[in-house]
Amino acid sequence: xxxxxxxxxxxxxxxxxxxxxxxxxxxxxxxxxxxxxxxxxxxxxxxxxxxxxxxxxxxxxxxxxxxxxxxxxxxxxxxxxxxxxxxxxxxxxxxxxxxxxxxxxxxxxxxxxxxxxxxxxxxxxxxxxxxxxxxxxxxxxxxxxxxxxxxxxxxxxxxxxxxxxxxxxxxxxxxxxxxxxxxxxxxxxxxxxxxxxxxxxxxxxxxxxxxxxxxxxxxxxxxxxxxxxxxxxxxxxxxxxxxxxxxxxxxxxxxxxxxxxxxxxxxxxxxxxxxxxxxxxxxxxxxxxxxxxxxxxxxxxxxxxxxxxxxxxxxxxxxxxxxxxxxxxxxxxxxxxxxxxxxxxxxxxxxxxxxxxxxxxxxxxxxxxxxxxxxxxxxxxxxxxxxx
Ligand code: EPS
Numbered sequence: 001x002x003x004x005x006x007x008x009x010x011x012x013x014x015x016x017x018x019x020x021x022x023x024x025x026x027x028x029x030x031x032x033x034x035x036x037x038x039x040x041x042x043x044x045x046x047x048x049x050x051x052x053x054x055x056x057x058x059x060x061x062x063x064x065x066x067x068x069x070x071x072x073x074x075x076x077x078x079x080x081x082x083x084x085x086x087x088x089x090x091x092x093x094x095x096x097x098x099x100x101x102x103x104x105x106x107x108x109x110x111x112x113x114x115x116x117x118x119x120x121x122x123x124x125x126x127x128x129x130x131x132x133x134x135x136x137x138x139x140x141x142x143x144x145x146x147x148x149x150x151x152x153x154x155x156x157x158x159x160x161x162x163x164x165x166x167x168x169x170x171x172x173x174x175x176x177x178x179x180x181x182x183x184x185x186x187x188x189x190x191x192x193x194x195x196x197x198x199x200x201x202x203x204x205x206x207x208x209x210x211x212x213x214x215x216x217x218x219x220x221x222x223x224x225x226x227x228x229x230x231x232x233x234x235x236x237x238x239x240x241x242x243x244x245x246x247x248x249x250x251x252x253x254x255x256x257x258x259x260x261x262x263x264x265x266x267x268x269x270x271x272x273x274x275x276x277x278x279x280x281x282x283x284x285x286x287x288x289x290x291x292x293x294x295x296x297x298x299x300x301x302x303x304x305x306x307x308x309x310x311x312x313x314x315x316x317x318x319x320x321x322x323x324x325x326x327x328x329x330x331x332x333x334x335x336x337x338x339x340x341x342x343x344x345x346x347x348x349x350x351x352x353x354x355x356x357x358x359x360x361x362x363x364x365x366x367x368x369x370x371x372x373x374x375x376x377x378x379x380x381x382x383x384x385x386x387x388x
Contacts, residue, residue, distance in 0.1 A: 001018070001019070001020035001021070001356070001359055001363050001364075001368070002018075002019055002020060003016055003017060003018040003139045003356065004016065004017055005132060005135040005136065005139070007078075007131075007132065007135065008088060008126035008127055008129075009125070009127075009129035009131035009132070010078060010080055010081060010083075010084035010126060011078060011084075011088050012077065012078060012081045013075050013076060013078060013081075014075070014132065014135045015059075015074065015075045015076075016073070016074045016135035016136075016138060016139050017071050017072070017073050018061075018071065018072045018074070018139050018142060019072075020360075020363060021061070021069070021072055021143075022067065022069055022146075022367075022368050022369055022371040023066070023067055023069035023369065023370050024066055024067065024069075024370055024371045024372050025067040025146050025371040026065055026066055027058075027062050027065065027066070027142055028065065028145070029055075029058055031141055031144075032056045032074070032138050032141040032142065033055050034141075035137050035141040035144070035348070036056060036076065036134065036137055036138060036141075037054070038137075038348045039054070039133065039137045039348040039349060040052065040053075040054055041186075041344065041345070042186065042188060042341075042342065042345050043186040043187050043195070043199050043202055043341075043344070044161075044187070044205075044340040044341035044342065044344070045339045045340075045342065045345065046337055046338050046339040046340070048337065049339075051079050051080050052078065052079050053079065054076050055076065056075065056076055056138050056141075057074070057075045057076075058072065058074060058075075059073040059074070059075055060072060061073065067371070069369065069370075072142060074135060074138045074139065074142075076134050076135060078131075087122070088126070094120060098122070099119075099120040099122065100121040100122045101119060101120070101325050101326045102324055102325075102331055102333060103322055103323075103333075104125075104312055104313060104322065104333045104335075105320045105321075105322055105333060106309070106312025106320075107125060107128065107312050107313070108125065108128035109124050109125055110325070112124030112125075119325060119326060121325070128249070130249040130250065130342065130349075132249075133249065133345075133349045133352075136248075136349055136352050136353065136356075137348060137349060137352045139352065140349075140351060140352020140353065140355040140356055141352070141355075143352075143355035143356050143358070143359035144351075144352075144355045146371070147220075147355060147358060147359060149375065150375060150378045150379075152220055152221070152222045152223055152358065152362075153176070153221050154218065154219070154354055154355050154358075155175065155176065155178075155179030155218070155221075155351065156179065156182070156188070156218040156219070156347035156348065156351045157170075157178045157181070157188055157189060157190050157216065157217060157347065158182065158187055158188040158214060158215070158216045158343050158344055158347055159189070159214075159215045159216060159217055160215045161201065161202070161212055161213075161341055162201050162205070162212040162213070162214065162341075164201055165215070166189050166190065166191055166194070167215075169190075169191065170190055173190060175219045175221060175303070176221065178190040178217075179219075182347075186198075186199065186344075187199070187202075188216070188343075188344035188347055188348075202340050202341055205341070206315075208317055209314055209316055209317030209319075209334070210310070210314065210315075210318050210340070211312070211338070211339070211340055212311075212340060212343070213250070213252075213307070213308045213309045213310040213311075213343065214307075214308055214341065215305060215306065215307050215308070216305075216308070216344075216346060216347035216350060217304065217305045217347075218303075218304045218306065218347065218351050218353075219302060219303045219304070220301060220358055223291060223299070223301070223302055224297065224385065225297055225298060225299040225385050226296050226365065226385075227296060227358065227361035227362065227365060228240065228295050228296045228297060228361055229295060229296060230294040230295045230296060235295065236294075236295025236296075237295055237296060238256050238292045239295065240357050240360075240361075241254075241256065241292075241302070241304055241357050242256070244353040244354070244356065244357045245304060245306045245350060245353055245354075247353070248346060248349050248350065248353065250308050250309050250311060250342075251306055251307065251308055251309075251346070252307050252309045253307035254304060254305070254306050254307075255290075255304070255305040256289070256290040256302075256303070256304055256305075257287065257288050257289045257291070257292070258270075258288045258289075259290070259305055270288060271288065272284040272285070272286045272287060272288055272289050272293075273285065273286070280386060281385055281386040281387065281388060282299070282388070283299065283300075284299075287300045287301060287303065290302060290303040297361075302358075304350070304354065306346070306350055308342075308346050310341075311338060311339055311341065311342060313335050313338035313339075314334055314338075315334055315335065315338070319332035319333050319334035320333050366378055366381070
């Protein structure tokens with residue numbers, strides 16, 4: 001399974017091609033659109049989200065609601081394109097005064113300009129932008145439909161924004177419940193009743209011209225044992241998940257299960273003991289490993305924690321020092337429009353990336369032509385696992 005996406009943030013459209021989704025899988029655009037809307041929501045988003053109403057158009061690979069096994073092309077149009085036609089034109093000349101020579105600290109601007117040989121840094125930022133994650137969510141939504149058909153559910157919730165955290169409070173709440181509660185929260189934490197606290201912080205940051213990062217968790221339940229493998233470094237599922245998460249713009253850290261906390265413990269307190277029940281087979285009573293041992297799923301829920309840095313675009317009041325790449329004169333980097341925080345949206349992107357990695361691992365283990373056949377194999381394998 002693989003996907004490529006394309007599109008500039010202010011270009012006409014964003015597209016993705018997914019190859020390797022088997023035939024005969026029921027896929028709906030409505031499902032994808034709901035996911036796109038989830039990504040667009042969350043308190044702290046900027047002006048751009050008022051312009052965009054992301055909706056997918058499926059251009060290939062699906063007929064009468066079912067996949068054909070051929071590449072699936074997904075397209076989401078940028079409404080903002082209307083305002084950028086001249087600046088982002090395929091042919092013609094750069095629009096004077098709209099070129100960008102001022103690299104923003106924390107963004108791809110400077111390194112990207114040097115690497116690709118651009119002085120107009122718009123050539124870099126248009127593609128480096130997290131606008132690109134729109135089609136990742138669309139791809140993930142196709143994968144989620146496959147996973148749900150075999151009882152694998154993916155969800156996420158935010159555990160902190162800035163220095164406000166609910167990490168200790170979530171202990172003891174089942175994963176699904178954390179998710180259901182987060183769906184009702186404007187900042188996607190499992191405590192909608194505490195939204196005001198977060199909104200106040202985000203409002204304060206907005207007034208100050210600041211931005212905020214945070215931490216979210218993504219999980220998957222109903223995952224069969226043995227996805228991924230220990231036999232080769234690049235087949236280890238934890239490594240694949242970490243790569244997928246780190247590839248999301250602004251992510252700076254990934255933990256699986258208890259992650260960094262495990263480093264502080266004695267071995268006897270760090271691992272998950274094994275039990276057996278004639279009805280369900282082998283199981284664990286704890287899940288410190290976050291569902292992965294030896295690079296493979298162990299049948300417990302997968303839990304991934306991801307840290308996002310504050311969005312590097314700042315407003316006038318809190319501008320950062322930088323240097324103009326043409327004049328070499330110092331300037332203060334600041335913009336008029338950006339998100340204050342996008343942690344709630346990033347959690348939804350994290351779900352999509354986990355959905356993609358798990359779908360890849362499922363198809364690797366169970367085959368990849370006809371979904372009806374594959375589903376049968378998964379059912380038999382689950383039975384085999386219970387009886388092992
Ligand atoms: C982004 C800058 C902002 C965000 C954008 C990510 O866009 P603009 O520069 O047009 O105001 O809103 O995110 C999205 C458009 C999106 O769909 O998530 C950036 O530079 O990364």
